[in-house]
Amino acid sequence: MIRISRRAALAGAGAALAAPATIRAQSAPVKVGVILPTSGVLAVPGQASRRGIDLAARMLAEAGGPRLEIHHADTASRSENGRVAAERLIREGCTVLIGAWDSGTTISAAQAAEAARVPLMVNIASAPQVTEQGFSMVFRNFTPANQLITNAVERIRELGQIVGEMPRTAVLLHVNDTFGTAIAQAVAALWTRLGIPIQIVETLSYAVTARDLSAEVARAKATNAELLMPVTRVNDAILIVREMVRQDYVPKAIIGPGSPGPYEKAFTDAVGRFGDEYMVCVPWHNPRNPRTPAVLQRFAREYPNERFELNVGFSFEAVEIVADAVRRAGSGDPAAIHAALRTTDIADHIMYGGPIRFDEKGQNPNIGGVMLQNQGQEPKVVGPSAIAEARAIYPLTPFRNRR
Amino acid sequence: MDLAAGVIANGVLMGAVYGLIAFGLTIIFGVMRVVNFAHGEMVVIGMYVGYLLWAAFDGPPLAAVLPAAALLFAIGYLLQFHLVQHFLARPAHVQFILFIALALVITGAHLVVFGPNPRGIFSFASFEVYEVAGLRLDAVRTQAAAAALLIVVLLWVFLRASRLGRAIRAAADNRTGAAVVGIRIRHVYAVTAGIGMACAGAAGALVAPLFDTQPFLAPEFTLIAFITVILGGIGSLPGALLGGLLIGVAEAAAALVLPPSMKSVVSYGLLILVMLARPQGIIGSPEGAR
Numbered sequence: 011m012i013r014i015s016r017r018a019a020l021a022g023a024g025a026a027l028a029a030p031a032t033i034r035a036q037s038a039p040v041k042v043g044v045i046l047p048t049s050g051v052l053a054v055p056g057q058a059s060r061r062g063i064d065l066a067a068r069m070l071a072e073a074g075g076p077r078l079e080i081h082h083a084d085t086a087s088r089s090e091n092g093r094v095a096a097e098r099l100i101r102e103g104c105t106v107l108i109g110a111w112d113s114g115t116t117i118s119a120a121q122a123a124e125a126a127r128v129p130l131m132v133n134i135a136s137a138p139q140v141t142e143q144g145f146s147m148v149f150r151n152f153t154p155a156n157q158l159i160t161n162a163v164e165r166i167r168e169l170g171q172i173v174g175e176m177p178r179t180a181v182l183l184h185v186n187d188t189f190g191t192a193i194a195q196a197v198a199a200l201w202t203r204l205g206i207p208i209q210i211v212e213t214l215s216y217a218v219t220a221r222d223l224s225a226e227v228a229r230a231k232a233t234n235a236e237l238l239m240p241v242t243r244v245n246d247a248i249l250i251v252r253e254m255v256r257q258d259y260v261p262k263a264i265i266g267p268g269s270p271g272p273y274e275k276a277f278t279d280a281v282g283r284f285g286d287e288y289m290v291c292v293p294w295h296n297p298r299n300p301r302t303p304a305v306l307q308r309f310a311r312e313y314p315n316e317r318f319e320l321n322v323g324f325s326f327e328a329v330e331i332v333a334d335a336v337r338r339a340g341s342g343d344p345a346a347i348h349a350a351l352r353t354t355d356i357a358d359h360i361m362y363g364g365p366i367r368f369d370e371k372g373q374n375p376n377i378g379g380v381m382l383q384n385q386g387q388e389p390k391v392v393g394p395s396a397i398a399e400a401r402a403i404y405p406l407t408p409f410r411n412r413r
Numbered sequence: 414m415d416l417a418a419g420v421i422a423n424g425v426l427m428g429a430v431y432g433l434i435a436f437g438l439t440i441i442f443g444v445m446r447v448v449n450f451a452h453g454e455m456v457v458i459g460m461y462v463g464y465l466l467w468a469a470f471d472g473p474p475l476a477a478v479l480p481a482a483a484l485l486f487a488i489g490y491l492l493q494f495h496l497v498q499h500f501l502a503r504p505a506h507v508q509f510i511l512f513i514a515l516a517l518v519i520t521g522a523h524l525v526v527f528g529p530n531p532r533g534i535f536s537f538a539s540f541e542v543y544e545v546a547g548l549r550l551d552a553v554r555t556q557a558a559a560a561a562l563l564i565v566v567l568l569w570v571f572l573r574a575s576r577l578g579r580a581i582r583a584a585a586d587n588r589t590g591a592a593v594v595g596i597r598i599r600h601v602y603a604v605t606a607g608i609g610m611a612c613a614g615a616a617g618a619l620v621a622p623l624f625d626t627q628p629f630l631a632p633e634f635t636l637i638a639f640i641t642v643i644l645g646g647i648g649s650l651p652g653a654l655l656g657g658l659l660i661g662v663a664e665a666a667a668a669l670v671l672p673p674s675m676k677s678v679v680s681y682g683l684l685i686l687v688m689l690a691r692p693q694g695i696i697g698s699p700e701g702a703r
Contacts, residue, residue, distance in 0.1 A: 051629055053529030186674040215674040219633065221624050224423045224551070225668030225676070232416045245531055245625060255540040256551045257419075280533035280625060284540065409540075 039077035040342035042332055043099025045109030045119050046325075050087025051218075052112060054244055054276055055321045059111055059133060061313055062325030069308065070329065076336040078329070085115050089188075092118030100126045105344040106336070108328045111321070113137030113188045123147045129335075129348040133328040134321060136268065137192045141373040149351050149372040151331055151361075152324055153293050153379065155192040156200060158268030161379025162291035163204045165393050166265060169289075169381060172393070173404040177236035177262050179211045183226060183250070184241035187218040193241045193268050211235050220246065227253035236262040240269060247271030247288075248280045255284050255409045262405040265381075266290040273382055273389035275317040283412050286384045287403050289392070294380040295323045296362040298397045305360055319389070323361050330359065331366060362397065419548050420665045426550070428661020429558035430620055432654035434634055435641035436565055437612030443648030444585040444605040447497060448505075450512035453635030454519035455485055455610045459617020460626040461523065464532045467621070474534065475556055477618040478564075485614025486607040493606030498599060516631065523628035531625035539622045557619035564615055565654055568608065572650070581605050640684050646697020655695060659683065 044063050047056035060082065067080050081104055083095035092115035096107055100122065107123055107130045110116040116135035123130040124147050132140060132150035136158055141150050153161065170176035182197055184190040194213060201210060212233045216226045227250060230238060238261045240250050247269070253259070264287070271277055272288045295302055295318070305326070309318045316322075332347075334356060339346035356366040364376030381393035385400055392402040438452045449455075462481035463474060470476075492515075500508050541552035572578035583591040584601045592598050613634075624630060641660055645652025660680050667679035687695060 049524065049529055053627075053629075054531065057529065215672055217674045217677055219677070220673070221630075221633065222423075222427055222664075223673075225420045225665055226673045228416055228420050229669070229673070248531075248533060248625060252540065256542050257549055258542075276531055276533070276625075280531075280535055282535055413540075 039079040041079045041104040043081045043104030043107040045095045047087040048084045052087040058321035059325040062322035066326040066329035089114030093122045096122035105342045106347045120145045128344045131328050133325045141371040151374045153377045155196040159196040159200050162267035163206050165291045165381040179235040180208050180237035181230045181233045181235040182213040182239045186215040190241045223249045231259040238264045242271040244271040244274045251281045260408045264288045278387040289383045295360045302360045424661040424665025426554040426558040428658035429561045432657025433561035433616040435638045435653040437609040438638040439642045439653045441609035451516035453631035454516045455613035456617040456634040457631045459614035460621040463618035463621030464626045467534045474622040478615045481614040481618035482611040486611040489610030490603045490607035494603040520628045531627040533625040534622045553622045646694025649697045652696045
C-alpha cells in the first residue's frame with residue numbers, strides 16, 4: 011500500500027509532489043472526462059461540482075502533479091444523458107471519468123464506462139445501486155444512502171447527549187426522486203434497527219417538480235411531530251422553510267438526514283435568518299484538517315461569491331484521487347488507472363472521514379458524516395464534538411422571534 | 414378541519430394565479446387561433462422583471478406588475494406585428510415550430526444573461542401572513558391572487574366595453590367582416606398578442622416571490638397554462654379562470670388525501686376526464702375544441 015504523506019498532500023493534490031518524473035515529463039496529458047449537470051434543474055450543484063473539479067485541477071498543475079486535461083460534458087440534468095456524455099468523452103480519448111452528481115445519471119454513465127472498460131470515479135451520488143449492480147469500473151468516494159442514515163443516526167444521538175434532550179417523534183418529508191426515495195427506503199430499513207428512540211409518525215413524499223409545498227408542510231405540521239426531517243434539493247428546502255414561516259410551524263428541530271440544500275449558498279441567500287438552526291447530517295470537509303483552511307482560502311479568492319460546500323469538496327477530492335491513481339499507474343492507460351484506483355490509500359484528505367480506500371465493490375466505506383447547523387446564515391459543524399466549530403442551538407427559535 | 418380549510422384556501426389562491434397565466438394563452442388563441450408555446454417563457458421574463466426590480470429597489474412585489482406587463486405588452490406587440498403575423502396563414506405545425514424556436518431562444522438568452530442559478534426574492538414581506546377567520550393566508554399569495562382577479566376582471570370589462578376591445582372581439586368572430594368595416598386587423602392582432610403576453614408578464618411578476626426564478630421554469634408554466642385552458646375551454650376567458658381555480662383546488666385537495674407526490678396526477682386525471690366527457694372544455698365552445 012502506498013500512503014500519501016501530509017507534506018505531499020499539502021500541495022493541494024496529495025500525490026502530486028511525489029509524482030514520478032516519467033509522468034510529469036510525459037508529453038501527452040491524461041484526458042479526464044467530467045460528467046456533470048451544469049445546466050438544467052440540477053445546474054446549481056452541477057456548477058458547484060465543476061468549481062471543485064477546476065480548482066483541484068489548477069492546484070494540481072501548480073503543484074507539479076501529473077498532467078491532466080479536463081474535458082467537461084454537461085448532462086443538462088437528464089439522467090439518460092449520462093451514458094451519452096460518457097460515450098462522447100471516451101470517444102474524445104478520456105481514459106478516466108469523473109461524475110455524475112446524481113444517482114440516475116451516474117448509473118447511466120457507468121454502463122458506458124463498463125462497456126469501454128474506462129474507470130468512473132463517482133464524485134457524488136448516493137443511491138446504493140451505484141456500487142451494488144456489479145459494475146467493475148465504478149469507484150465511489152461518496153456516502154451511499156444507508157451509510158448516510160447510519161451516520162445521521164449517530165449524529166442525532168450525539169446531539170441528544172449534547173443538548174440533554176431527544177425529540178420523541180418525527181415526520182419525514184422527502185422529495186421523490188432517485189436520491190430522496192433511496193434515503194426514505196434507508197430510513198425505513200434502518201431507523202428501528204439502529205435503535206434511535208424517535209418514532210417516525212408519518213412519511214410524506216412530494217414530486218421533484220413541486221413548486222408549492224404548502225399542503226405538504228401543513229400535513230407535516232398537523233402530525234405535531236417534534237422533529238421535522240426534510241430530504242430535499244435546494245429549491246424545495248427553500249420552499250419548505252418559507253412555508254414553515256408562513257404557517258408558523260416550529261418543531262423542536264429540523265434535521266435533514268443526508269440531505270442537500272440548507273448548506274448551499276442559494277438557500278441561505280433565499281431565506282436568510284429563517285434558515286438558521288436548520289441542521290443536516292452530511293459528509294463535509296473537516297474544518298480541523300490542516301489543509302482545509304488553505305483550500306478554502308484559495309476557493310474564496312477564486313470564487314468570492316460562492317461557498318465551498320460538499321459538492322465542491324467531493325469533486326475536488328475526486329480529482330485528487332484520480333491524480334493519485336494516474337501518478338501511481340505511470341500511464342494514462344485505463345486498465346493501469348483502474349488497477350491503481352483499486353489500491354488507493356489516501357490518509358490525509360480534506361473531507362471528513364478515514365483513509366480513502368475502495369472495497370471490492372468500489373465503495374469507499376470510510377467517509378464520515380457531520381452534523382451541520384446554519385448559524386449566522388453559514389453552515390457550521392456542530393458534531394462530532396472532536397471537529398465541531400460551534401455548539402448546536404436547540405430547540406429551534408420560533409420564526410416570529412427572528413423578524 | 415383547519416388543515417383542510419387552510420390547504421384549500423391556498424389552492425384557491427394559487428388557482429387564481431394559474432388562471433391569469435392561462436388567460437394570456439387563451440386570449441391569443443381565441444382571437445388569432447395561434448397557440449403560443451413560448452407562453453411559459455413570457456412568464457419567466459415577468460419573473461425576472463420582478464426579481465430585478467426587487468434587487469434594485471427592494472420594493473413590494475406588486476410594484477413590478479405594471480412594468481412587467483408593459484414590457485411584455487411591447488414584446489408581444491412587436492413579435493406579433495413583425496414575426497408571427499407572417500405565420501398566421503401557415504399550417505399549425507409550422508406555427509408550433511416557430512413558437513418552440515422562440516421558447517428556446519428566450520431560455521438561452523435567460524441562461525446567458527442570468528445564468529442557471531435560481532434568483533429568489535428575499536424580503537420579510539414574503540413571509541407575511543393574513544389571519545382570516547382562523548386561517549393563515551400567505552400574504553404574497555393573497556396579493557397575487559387578488560391582483561390576478563383584478564386584472565382578469567379589468568380585461569374582461571375592456572373587451573366588453575371599450576372600442577378597441579370590441580374590435581378585438583370582432584376580429585376574433587369574423588376576421589374578414591372586421592376588416593371590411595375598417596378594423597386594422599394587423600394592429601388589433603398585435604394588441605391582442607401584447608395583452609396575452611402582458612398577462613403572462615404580470616403573472617410572472619406576481620409569482621416571482623413564490624418561486625425562485627430560473628430559466629428552466631418556463632415549460633412548467635406552459636404546461637400549467639395548457640391544462641388550465643383545456644379544462645376551462647380553449648379560447649374562453651372565464652374558462653381560463655375557472656380552469657385555474659379547479660386545478661389549484663384539485664391539487665390542494667389531492668395533497669390532503671393522497672401522498673403529496675401524487676397531487677399533479679389529479680390535474681392530469683381531471684384533464685383526461687374533461688377531454689373525454691367534454692372536449693371543448695367546461696365552458697368552452699365546440700369551435701375551440703377543433
